[in-house]
Amino acid sequence: MVHQAQGQMVQEVAAGDLPAPPSRYVLKEKDRPTGGVAAPKLSFPTVDVRRLADPGDVEEAAKLRSALESWGLFAVTGHGMPEELLDGIRDAGKQFFHLPTSEKLKHANRTDAGEFQPEGYGIDRVDTDEQVLDWCDRLYLTVSPESERRTQFWPTQPPSLPKLLHEFTLGSEKVAKRVLEAMARTLGFGEEFFLAHLGEDVATYARFTYYPPCPRPDLVYGLKPHTDNSVVTVLLLDSDVGGLQVLMEDGVWVDVPVLGRGELLVVVGEEMEIMSNAVFRAPTHRVVTSGRERMTLVLFYQPEPERELAPVEELVGEERPAMYKKLRAKTFGDGFWDAFALGERTIDHLKIKVDQPEQQQQELKAA
Ligand SMILES: O=C(O)CCC(=O)C(=O)O
Numbered sequence: 107m108v109h110q111a112q113g114q115m116v117q118e119v120a121a122g123d124l125p126a127p128p129s130r131y132v133l134k135e136k137d138r139p140t141g142g143v144a145a146p147k148l149s150f151p152t153v154d155v156r157r158l159a160d161p162g163d164v165e166e167a168a169k170l171r172s173a174l175e176s177w178g179l180f181a182v183t184g185h186g187m188p189e190e191l192l193d194g195i196r197d198a199g200k201q202f203f204h205l206p207t208s209e210k211l212k213h214a215n216r217t218d219a220g221e222f223q224p225e226g227y228g229i230d231r232v233d234t235d236e237q238v239l240d241w242c243d244r245l246y247l248t249v250s251p252e253s254e255r256r257t258q259f260w261p262t263q264p265p266s267l268p269k270l271l272h273e274f275t276l277g278s279e280k281v282a283k284r285v286l287e288a289m290a291r292t293l294g295f296g297e298e299f300f301l302a303h304l305g306e307d308v309a310t311y312a313r314f315t316y317y318p319p320c321p322r323p324d325l326v327y328g329l330k331p332h333t334d335n336s337v338v339t340v341l342l343l344d345s346d347v348g349g350l351q352v353l354m355e356d357g358v359w360v361d362v363p364v365l366g367r368g369e370l371l372v373v374v375g376e377e378m379e380i381m382s383n384a385v386f387r388a389p390t391h392r393v394v395t396s397g398r399e400r401m402t403l404v405l406f407y408q409p410e411p412e413r414e415l416a417p418v419e420e421l422v423g424e425e426r427p428a429m430y431k432k433l434r435a436k437t438f439g440d441g442f443w444d445a446f447a448l449g450e451r452t453i454d455h456l457k458i459k460v461d462q463p464e465q466q467q468q469e470l471k472a473a
């Protein structure tokens with residue numbers, strides 16, 4: 107049976123003008139977000155995907171490599187999508203969340219029997235009374251392959267939204283492909299190296315997330331710390347309001363700045379970490395709230411569900427044994443929802459890390 111908290115939209119809670127969020131959203135003291143450190147504007151990585159497409163452009167390739175090594179995410183320019191499209195889909199997304207709840211619930215992420223399923227409008231899955239809820243509502247849709255789109259979940263209001271989302275999907279796919287091609291080239295492989303493992307019909311999911319104004323941003327997460335269920339993720343952030351933070355290697359949370367007009371963000375996901383045998387790592391990130399509303403649109407790129415997900419042969423050797431066990435992409439994707447509700451990485455939740463000899467030795471010593 108679905109958890110009773112599943113039916114409560116955060117936007118309605120926020121509209122109640124309470125002085126503080128209800129206890130369901132309040133984090134344990136140790137988890138509460140202290141202010142992130144601002145990313146120095148100059149050192150926040152930005153790459154031009156048009157330049158990445160030129161194999162001779164070693165300077166841009168070096169920027170990409172450095173961004174992947176340090177942040178695991180970077181801003182993107184040169185993607186060719188007009189600013190009107192980006193502004194248009196942002197506006198349409200906000201308009202959708204501003205509709206009356208009854209209208210939005212026509213696309214609810216609960217079946218008539220009350221069961222949760224990922225697609226549609228609502229909050230993320232609630233499994234237990236203990237789970238601290240995130241301060242956001244979302245609309246989650248399959249966008250690719252087109253034959254898998256389930257139109258009953260697609261908003262009909264505002265009427266412009268489906269077409270804008272379709273256009274954004276096309277533009278964003280080019281970004282994801284160019285990035286994956288360039289990532290392959292940074293390792294000395296042909297540009298099809300990663301793409302060939304995803305299949306013809308790369309599975310793509312869109313997530314619009316709406317973070318209502320929060321009366322006490324110090325007590326809640328907009329979105330809890332997580333790594334993405336993707337090979338790569340393309341994000342269209344809010345044009346005015348920040349909130350996304352990334353965990354750096356030294357344990358410090360750093361603010362991702364509000365990006366320049368027309369810029370997108372690309373984030374490495376856990377499936378790339380597996381495929382690349384941890385050459386590329388998926389950064390942990392989270393969202394903090396503020397007194398202002400915020401909306402983002404995120405596209406997750408995943409292998410075809412029946413594909414095998416495993417470290418690519420060429421990146422496994424005596425020096426670097428396989429660090430992850432192989433599994434079906436669908437098994438990983440399904441495992442994500444369980445892991446996310448628990449606040450765990452899918453790789454850890456599904457226990458697919460191979461014990462490395464060094465680790466085993468440490469464990470033996472410790473025993
Ligand atoms: O809203 C954001 O800034 C980030 C959203 C995100 O990380 C996600 O949906 O996985």
Ligand SMILES: [Fe+2]
Nearest residue numbers: 332333334391
């Ligand atoms: Fe994310």
